[in-house]
Amino acid sequence: MTELSGGPSLPQERRVVTAVPGPKSQELMARKQSTVAGGVGAVMPVFAARAGGGVLEDVDGNSFIDLGSGIAVTSVGNSDPAVVRRAAEQLERFTHTCAMVTPYEGYVEVCEELARLTPGDHAKKSALFNSGAEAVENAVKIARSHTGRQAVVVFDHGYHGRTNLTMALTAKNMPYKHGFGPFAPEVYRVPVAYPFRWPTGPDNCAEEAAAQAIDQITKQVGAENVAAIVIEPVLGEGGFIEPAKGFLPAIRQFAADNGIVFVADEIQSGFCRTGQWFACEDEGVVPDLITTAKGIAGGLPLAAVTGRAEIMDAVHSGGLGGTYGGNPVACAAALGAIETMRELDLNAKARRIEEVMKPRLEKAAERYGVIGEVRGRGAMIAIELVKPGTKEPNPEATAAVAKHCHQAGVLVLTTGTYGNVVRFLPPLVIGEDLLNEGLDVVEEALAGLE
Structure with missing residues (x-):
């Protein structure tokens, strides 16, 4: 899977150069809090500067692997040339x-x-x-x-x-x-x-x-x-x-x-x-x-x-x-x-993303009892987190996994009626190397729960 679309000048790499959020994002967040209604929340407290391919870069120069696509919106990549x-x-x-x-x-x-x-x-x-x-x-x-x-x-x-x-x-x-x-x-x-x-x-x-x-x-x-x-x-x-x-x-x-x-x-x-x-x-x-x-x-x-x-x-x-x-x-x-x-036959690329993600997450499920189920199709994949040995929802672990990923430069989203699902919606044009690197960070987050 090659890195396609989204502005060739944007390096396709994970890069964390400040604390997350960095100083510029913190300054913008203060401005947001003074003028934007409190009901408008944010998954990550960083402000975007550029995005494309499989990455999102913030105003502090941090580059995040994008496993969210703006909630399944930028499937063709951000700023797709066409x-x-x-x-x-x-x-x-x-x-x-x-x-x-x-x-x-x-x-x-x-x-x-x-x-x-x-x-x-x-x-x-x-x-x-x-x-x-x-x-x-x-x-x-x-x-x-x-x-x-x-x-x-x-x-x-x-x-x-x-x-x-x-x-x-x-x-x-x-x-x-x-x-x-x-x-x-x-x-x-x-x-x-x-x-x-x-x-x-x-x-x-x-x-x-x-x-x-x-x-x-x-x-x-x-x-x-x-x-x-x-x-x-x-x-x-x-x-x-x-x-x-x-x-x-x-x-x-x-x-x-x-x-x-x-x-x-x-x-x-x-x-x-x-x-x-x-x-x-x-x-x-x-x-x-x-x-x-x-x-x-x-x-x-x-x-x-x-x-x-x-x-x-x-x-x-x-x-x-x-x-x-x-x-x-x-x-x-x-x-x-x-x-x-x-x-680009993005249906085929979505199926390839599933071929990469599901086996890795299923192996992780064998290793970590916190994963109750791996499910989804194509580039719409999720893990449901539970109290090990039960089906009791584990929203605390879900929040911890998301926080670790965000701090380490990977944008993930959570979801679910019980708040205990980590969902993955990568751009369909993401590079396979980035996808695997993002999964490395997810596995680090899961290991940290132990």
Whole structure:
């Protein structure tokens, strides 16, 4: 795996030259605290100066191996040449007209690409927005308009955003929902097939979880009242949970049998992240609607709802949109990102990242009892940390691992309903040497727990 993209002048190396955070970052943090709302937190207390390939450099000259990609956003690498070229060309033409006032070709081109790339050979249409939460919220609007129903079904451990409706759809209280209610009504939560934590074990997890979910929907909501079932094919903030094989197809079939719009939330898992264009392809699941954002535009804000033409067209003219939705510069960046994904075959690169990461983490799991499970696909990999010999969540160990990595020059993220999962989302263009060096530091952190 070669070091591709992201500015050739940026050395692809881990380099720690000051304490973390360094003096310039500390000075900027003081300024941030005096002017930025306290609710806007930061995973690492360092301020970025440059980023590209597999590294992020801070204002003090420290260079961190990037195993986070801005939460799965810069999959093509930061400042990818195709993204920069196309966005810069568009900046010179115009920055905004509002697609609802005078449309432009870039918006149409992105929708054409989404029709080509998303699962299924049916006629598809798209609408473009700014963020993942906005996409999910609009998917619910579209499903309600199409079905004439109100109820929305979501799943344990799911995350769908921070707007009022998407907070209602999200399972985790802290930090996403705490103190922000009341939430939107007509949202119902059912079990998901979480193999590691399923009460009877992983073997019957898919069948039992699907049966429980369908039973709850049928008895507590009524299938005839459900507009949409919304699920992440790989649950992101819930802990990179891969539902047991067979669960997604069973839920999808139940939706089809009952006229329910099946929505795949691929905001974190889409665009080559799992080694396929979209994670739902792994079991051949074809959603009615699919929501995308994060990796779609190489770092610029863009999101989409793509789906069956007859469902997308159920909304009256003017019912979908927004001032900035499908911004022309973001659309140009998306076309550049998709160009890079194709030209570099980033699906293959994601699969190679899994080939490198999983065996090393599985060996570490044999050595360190704190690792309860290694899971994930492609470049969406996680370790769930537990009290050794149990399945009791171990958020303290998780925080310690992350802190060690950050101090040693490796950017990692934590996640999970119980705060006990270390997740890895490296740029798909990361050099293999950097990836292995980052894993060396993760193993040092795990050894330090002992």
